[in-house]
Amino acid sequence: MSxxxxxxxxxxxxxxxxxxxxxxxxxxxxxAEALWAEADxxxxxx
Amino acid sequence: MTASTSSALSQAPTRGGGRVRILxxxxxxxxxxxxxxxxxxxxxxxxxxxxxxxxxxxxxxAWCAMVAFLVVFVASVLYLWRRDxxxxxLAAAAVExxxxxxxxxxxxxxxxxxxxxxxxxxxxxRLTTTxxxxxxxxxxxxxxxxxxxxxxxxxxxxxxxxLGFLNVPIVYFSVxxxxxxxxxxxxxxxxDPAYVLGLxxxxxxxxxxxxxxxxxxxxxxxxxxAAETRIEAAALTGGIHx
Numbered sequence: 556m557s558x559x560x561x562x563x564x565x566x567x568x569x570x571x572x573x574x575x576x577x578x579x580x581x582x583x584x585x586x587a588e589a590l591w592a593e594a595d596x597x598x599x600x601x
Numbered sequence: 602m603t604a605s606t607s608s609a610l611s612q613a614p615t616r617g618g619g620r621v622r623i624l625x626x627x628x629x630x631x632x633x634x635x636x637x638x639x640x641x642x643x644x645x646x647x648x649x650x651x652x653x654x655x656x657x658x659x660x661x662x663a664w665c666a667m668v669a670f671l672v673v674f675v676a677s678v679l680y681l682w683r684r685d686x687x688x689x690x691l692a693a694a695a696v697e698x699x700x701x702x703x704x705x706x707x708x709x710x711x712x713x714x715x716x717x718x719x720x721x722x723x724x725x726x727r728l729t730t731t732x733x734x735x736x737x738x739x740x741x742x743x744x745x746x747x748x749x750x751x752x753x754x755x756x757x758x759x760x761x762x763x764l765g766f767l768n769v770p771i772v773y774f775s776v777x778x779x780x781x782x783x784x785x786x787x788x789x790x791x792x793d794p795a796y797v798l799g800l801x802x803x804x805x806x807x808x809x810x811x812x813x814x815x816x817x818x819x820x821x822x823x824x825x826x827a828a829e830t831r832i833e834a835a836a837l838t839g840g841i842h843x
Contacts (some may be wrong), residue, residue: 561655562651563713568709569662569705574633580817580818583822585787587824594828594835
């Protein structure tokens with residue numbers, strides 16, 4: 556493989572890792588928001 | 602959960618979402634800008650040619666991993682000292698980001714190694730100690746799922762966070778202590794002056810990205826724990842409606 560293919564592979568892996576982790580963080584934030592809303596709902600229902 | 606811990610997390614956590622979002626955009630700009638500048642100004646290396654450009658992601662990722670595990674060490678010590686769950690949540694957030702950065706460092710090192718050393722992987726001291734570092738902190742994350750007791754989880758995690766850090770200086774100095782095919786630590790003092798600006802820019806960019814990762818994860822963990830505390834309190838006072 557030429558140098559540029561390895562460079563492309565390196566940047567592709569970096570993009571997937573960083574983007575993937577960012578999406579995971581967004582999912583964690585949404586889950587936390589949903590849990591907070593659930594706590595609100597249960598306190599109102601008390 | 603201890604009394605001090607539950608009181609710290611039972612109130613509505615401050616939503617730092619706006620600031621964290623700005624930090625995210627700043628990190629994106631810094632990484633794209635840093636890589637762009639490094640690509641434009643760096644000429645091919647005499648020995649490695651254009652492959653040298655992989656250094657602008659591999660080295661900052663490695664530095665960030667070490668910073669991450671230093672944060673974990675400090676937060677773990679603070680947790681054992683003060684028993685404040687926020688320190689545990691900060692340590693866990695830094696471990697996640699550190700594991701991502703260590704995994705990235707290993708993968709990028711392998712991609713660089715194949716065309717330069719002729720192999721994807723070799724049991725070189727630097728590579729082996731870095732792989733051990735990855736396993737230790739991946740184990741830290743696995744350990745957290747072993748128990749639902751927040752206090753016990755935090756105590757176990759703090760122990761691993763402190764003991765695991767012993768491997769960080771071993772990774773850093775492995776290229777000097779043992780005979781290795783990995784070059785010495787890449788830093789402005791050891792790389793060609795032509796590459797210093799690109800390396801510095803990307804080190805700062807990755808650091809901003811790391812801070813964003815940790816801040817975002819910490820905020821959501823804090824909100825999640827506070828919500829769990831409220832739900833537990835509601836259950837104890839008979840407010841459960843299933």
